[in-house]
Amino acid sequence: MADTTVVVVTWRGAEHVAACLDALAAQDRPHRTLVIDNASDDGTAELLAAHPSAPRVHRLPRNTGYAGALHAALSLVDTPLVAWLNDDAAPEPDWLGTLEDALRAAPGTAAAGSRLEYPDGSPQSLGVRLTADGHGADVRVSGETFGFCGGAALLRTDALRAAGGVPAEFFCYYEDTDTAWRLRLAGWSVRTVEPARVRHLHGASTRPGSRSFHRWNERNRLLMLLRCAPATVASTELARFAALTALLPLRRGVPGAPNFRFTLRLRVLGEVIVRLPAALRARRAVARRSTQGRGEVWRAWAGR
Incomplete structure (x- = not known):
């Protein structure tokens, strides 16, 4: 069987x-x-x-x-x-x-x-x-x-x-x-x-490095942090993403990768904001199911 x-x-x-x-x-x-x-x-x-x-x-x-x-x-x-x-x-x-x-x-x-x-x-x-x-x-x-x-x-x-x-x-x-x-x-x-x-084969259905690839990666990382990370980490990374986005038009020598394009990052921020209530509901549900503290898991694994 x-x-x-x-x-x-x-x-x-x-x-x-x-x-x-x-x-x-x-x-x-x-x-x-x-x-x-x-x-x-x-x-x-x-x-x-x-x-x-x-x-x-x-x-x-x-x-x-x-x-x-x-x-x-x-x-x-x-x-x-x-x-x-x-x-x-x-x-x-x-x-x-x-x-x-x-x-x-x-x-x-x-x-x-x-x-x-x-x-x-x-x-x-x-x-x-x-x-x-x-x-x-x-x-x-x-x-x-x-x-x-x-x-x-x-x-x-x-x-x-x-x-x-x-x-x-x-x-x-x-x-x-x-x-x-x-x-x-x-x-x-x-x-x-x-x-x-x-x-x-890797990337047969999606194109790594494409605009969509970077959009999904940037958006979903932020949503994952909102759902799972300690509150200070999630808020810091969201604020950092927003600040870098706001400064991009003023910077010289910006990398050419799509995830450094101002319009893509604005779209990511918009999609995160729209999904924020659902992400916070999911965060509360994750907390109810958890037996380990968010900080405990973060300290054990982040940066290793």
Whole structure:
């Protein structure tokens, strides 16, 4: 009997989702495969229907992003474990079994991340660290990590639900670090299991470095801090972002990256302000579920 439902989120994944499903079909541990199709319009639906592994497919009426699709999937999962997997990722045959065994051996761990590799075998992510200013950053060397990379991870379903599920409003990026943070506040540990290896194309559905990429990253980092960080950290980082935005038109030598463009940062601030009441409600809900203090978690992990 399967202990895990592997959730594959796809959007216009016709060029790569078959390789992901092939890799899942080759796993040496029984599991269920649930594909959430974010209203693909490139033939993905027909490819999924014809794939020999016959995955369960749930098609959404619109593109809700990675976070929105994971949120939708959670209500469809009835196994004790749930895996998150990008549609451009191809796990090794022992990937799922390695993660399941790691969680089984560590009852206090709620989430186990994988070793994600670029196609040439070099490390892309061995987990996520929390920077001193509240960014989530990929770790590429062995060691303890604050969070997991959501491109390939295994979580305890009940723990995820009890911690508040997946923040659908994030669309994509930072839903994994936010989830890891809430799990830690709820008293769980999070770890990376390096022998669980996954080849990852990275950015097949989104374009890292694009305007949308930077918009989602900047916005969701601030929303995550408002939801999870100590109040002084959240307010300081929001004020710092706003102040830098206001000063940009007066500065010379501004970096050319999209996240330093005045109009993009104004849009981020507007979206954060619109979402502020919901973020504060979520903050109160996180506090009710927490067994660890926000300051305690921050001091233990920020800047490591």
